[in-house]
Amino acid sequence: MANTSTIARDGGTPSVPARGPRGATPPRRSSGLPAWVVPYALLVPGLLVIAGLLLYPLYQMVVMSFQNVGLRQVRGAPAETVGFENYQKLIESELFWSSLRNTVVFAVVTVAGTLILGTLVGLLLHKLGKKMSTFLIVGIMAAWATPQIATAIIWRWLFDAESGVINWLLNALPDWFSSLLFGRSDWTGEPWLNDAFTIYIVLIIAVVWASFPFIAVSILAGLKSISQELYEAARVDGASAWRIFWKITFPLLKPVFAVLTVLSVIWDFKVFTQLFVLAGGTSNREAYNLSLFAFTQAFSAPPKMGMGAAIAVVLTLILLVITFFYVRQIVKTEDVR
Incomplete structure (x- = not known):
């Protein structure tokens, strides 16, 4: 029988290779990367996708906003750089300022309405039993999942x-009731979608109807994470429902409200499809918001894609500024705590 043991050169005890316990997995070789590099390396594929789908188009939009881009440029002619001329025309345009006013007022009213209604529905769902709560969640989420174009067509009808x-x-x-409430009794042929004011009333209703289910379900998920012992202790102390909400629910769900507010602001500032359908296209200039104004400038004859890009850049900057200051206030609040 061959001797497989290794004899030490100095004549000492033979050295036998160490063996681990039976069935143990041999240790894997290290990747050679420092531990702090691994998370960033795992993020690289996702960052590349984001850069390709978001950052590069954003860069092209900013570049186009400083150029004169029309049909000739679409067909292959080189774009003419005009500097800040597009932005100067925007500042001098009354239509831009009216569109900006419509955008801001609509977003403020809609965000407030969506958050209030969504919070109330979320609190109601939290009070219901499991079966009834699930049934209502499925029902309201059907409204949220409905495509925007379908929602707009329904409300237009x-x-x-x-x-x-x-x-x-x-x-x-x-x-008598209609006259007392509205000051008139005959509503035959009332043109709701001809005037900019009534168009935005319908638009606010349509957007809030489609948006509050997401807020409600998010609030419900946050409520499930709060200990019921806090509520029981508050009720024992005689606290009212309103005081319980402001002293327990709202402070504990403030991060949830922060995220929902930022998302709602971004979504409502960029509303386009519903307004386009309700206004019947681009003919009613008084009903423009920044998204519809940008679309009209970029694609209506003669197309001015540089102007459309400039409007889109302004809208993006407004959203970035609002999001930055809001998130900054949230961070400061958390640091104080």
């Missing part, structure tokens, strides 16, 4: 002047 359900319901009210 509801407020149609000739065959809309809203006019029919208002005409069905008793004349």
Whole structure:
């Protein structure tokens, strides 16, 4: 039998290779990267996708905002650099300022309405039993999952002047009640979608209807994480429901409200599809917001894609500034705590 043991050169005890316990997995070789580098290396694929899908188009948009881009440039002609001329025209345009006003007012009202309604529904769902809560969640999430174009078409039909359900319901009210409440009793042929003010009323209703389910479900998820012992202790001390909300629920869910507020601001500032459908296209200039104004400048004849890009850059900067200051206030609040 061959001797497989290794004899020490100095004649000492033979050295036998160390063996681990039976079935043990041999240690893997190290990748050679420092431990702090590994997380960043894992993020590289995702960052490359983001750069390709978001950052590069954003860069191209900024470059285009300093150029005169029309049909000739789309067909291959070189773009003419015009510097800040597009931005100067925007500042001098009354339509830009009216579009900016419509955008800001609409976003403020819609964000507030969405957060309030979503919070109330979330609190209600938290009070219900499991089966009923699940049933209602499925129902309201169907509204949130409905495509925006379908939502806009439904609300346009509801407020149609000739065959809309809203006019029919208002005409069905008793004349004395309708006159007392609205100052009129006949709603036949009421053109809700001809005037910019009423268009935005319908738009606010449509967007809040489609957006509050996401807020409600998010608030419900946050409420599930709060210990019920806090509420029981507050009720024992005689605290009202309103005081319990402001002293327990709201402080503990402040990070959730912060994220939902930022997301709602971003979504509502960029509303386009619903407004385009409700306004019947781009003919009603008084109803423009920044998104519809940018679309009109970029794609209506003659196309001015440089102007459209400049409007999009302004809208992006507004959202970045709002998000930055809001997140900064949140961070300061958390640091104080």
